Amino acid sequence: xxxxxxxxxxxxxxxxxxxxxxxxxxxxxxxxxxxxxxxxxxxxxxxxxxxxxxxxxxxxxxxxxxxxxxxxxxxxxxxxxxxxxxxxxxxxxxxxxxxxxxxxxxxxxxxxxxxxxxxxxxxxxxxxxxxxxxxxxxxxxxxxxxxxxxxxxxxxxxxxxxxxxxxxxxxxxxxxxxxxxxxxxxxxxxxxxxxxxxxxxxxxxxxxxxxxxx
Amino acid sequence: xxxxxxxxxxxxxxxxxxxxxxxxxxxxxxxxxxxxxxxxxxxxxxxxxxxxxxxxxxxxxxxxxxxxxxxxxxxxxxxxxxxxxxxxxxxxxxxxxxxxxxxxxxxxxxxxxxxxxxxxxxxxxxxxxxxxxxxxxxxxxxxxxxxxxxxxxxxxxxxxxxxxxxxxxxxxxxxxxxxxxxxxxxxxxxxxxxxxxxxxxxxxxxxxxxxxxx
Numbered sequence: 001x002x003x004x005x006x007x008x009x010x011x012x013x014x015x016x017x018x019x020x021x022x023x024x025x026x027x028x029x030x031x032x033x034x035x036x037x038x039x040x041x042x043x044x045x046x047x048x049x050x051x052x053x054x055x056x057x058x059x060x061x062x063x064x065x066x067x068x069x070x071x072x073x074x075x076x077x078x079x080x081x082x083x084x085x086x087x088x089x090x091x092x093x094x095x096x097x098x099x100x101x102x103x104x105x106x107x108x109x110x111x112x113x114x115x116x117x118x119x120x121x122x123x124x125x126x127x128x129x130x131x132x133x134x135x136x137x138x139x140x141x142x143x144x145x146x147x148x149x150x151x152x153x154x155x156x157x158x159x160x161x162x163x164x165x166x167x168x169x170x171x172x173x174x175x176x177x178x179x180x181x182x183x184x185x186x187x188x189x190x191x192x193x194x195x196x197x198x199x200x201x202x203x204x205x206x207x208x209x210x211x212x213x214x
Numbered sequence: 215x216x217x218x219x220x221x222x223x224x225x226x227x228x229x230x231x232x233x234x235x236x237x238x239x240x241x242x243x244x245x246x247x248x249x250x251x252x253x254x255x256x257x258x259x260x261x262x263x264x265x266x267x268x269x270x271x272x273x274x275x276x277x278x279x280x281x282x283x284x285x286x287x288x289x290x291x292x293x294x295x296x297x298x299x300x301x302x303x304x305x306x307x308x309x310x311x312x313x314x315x316x317x318x319x320x321x322x323x324x325x326x327x328x329x330x331x332x333x334x335x336x337x338x339x340x341x342x343x344x345x346x347x348x349x350x351x352x353x354x355x356x357x358x359x360x361x362x363x364x365x366x367x368x369x370x371x372x373x374x375x376x377x378x379x380x381x382x383x384x385x386x387x388x389x390x391x392x393x394x395x396x397x398x399x400x401x402x403x404x405x406x407x408x409x410x411x412x413x414x415x416x417x418x419x420x421x422x423x424x425x426x427x428x
Contacts, residue, residue, distance in 0.1 A: 036333075036334050038252065112333035112334070113333065113334075115330075115333065115388055115389065116329075116330035116331075116333040116334065117330075118388070119250075119326035119327065119329065119330040119388070120250050120326070120327075120330065125391060126391075128389065128391070129390060129391035132389055132390040132391070133390070136390070160401070163382065163385060163386075163390060163392070164382060164405060166385060166389070167381040167382040167384070167385035168377065168378060168381040170381070170384065170385050170388065170389050171377060171380060171381035171384050171385065172377075174329055174332070174333070174384065174388055175329065175342065175346055175380070175384050176343060176346040176347070176350070176377060177339060177340075177342070177343035177346070178377070187374070187414065187415070190409075190414045191378060191405075191406075191409035191414040191415065192405075192409070193414075194408065194409040194412035194413075194414040195404075195405035195406075195408040195409040195412075195414075197412070198408035198409075198411070198412060199408070200401065200404045200405040200407075200408040200409075201401070201405065
């Protein structure tokens, strides 16, 4: 098997295959950000990336495969979690990262395009869910360490807390259209931290306990 | 000006114009739910609604105008806010309503289609934001009454609390793909209530005036 035909990740990062992948995925991201998923076309990607059409067809073969690989690359390239020493510090860093990404002139439209595509394409939806799964797993230790430090109750669902930080920012981007600024990011982090401290994300609670706390 | 040419809302609800509007918007919703925004076409809407093409062209004139009117109708038709007597009760009712809507076999795909369209069409985005604005205003009194009852701190931003209930459910629908079940709805309500009680949604003084004036 030639390096050209190898799967991404099986060759050394500096090799020709990795360079081709980076160039192609850059072109995919550019097209998505500028024109949206509906305008993504393999020949156009090859032309923009200045890569042979055969390479793109043989290695990815479909538009959804290109988007799935782009999302995988974005998950790999995305910033590692913060280690500020406090739950609120870590969650604010996470919220600010999400806010900066969604308001970035290239990344914002790119995310909108992929999310729009995922609403009507099952394979793109799967790739998108996988992207968020990787990002949530990256940040979950912030919550588990807060439990260890005694900042949060035992049994807090770390993934739910991380989702809770992102959710209000995506809601603003995709649904309500309210400003997506640093104040919104900080408030998202503060609300998630407050709810977590109050035990709202403790797993497997009995209904009677919820009623008692209400 | 004939009744036919009048704007929606200027004629009596039971009249022919209202019936035509209801039939046309039903067809628009069906097409969006079944095939998505890209397949929405005025001639097709007229055919499905069994209404003259001229009527649809003259009264709405564009696909985005049809979607904007559908969203207005959905906001008008949507359930009134709950009055359970407790913040958690009201927020759970809101969360369950959002969850049922987003998982409904017709409404779920319809919302996905409109949200996807809004990512690349400014007028649809504006209509969507208006829809959420109406819905948030409908439910905001639940929060203000909780402040009056002493359940929440003075200065709590009612709109932020209502957004916080919906956000995790939309995040699951559009981004992470996690299950959108009643447990997720209840948790969204509990987290929003807990964060609100902890003062996470108390407004800055400068924000307060803006909202009062809005």
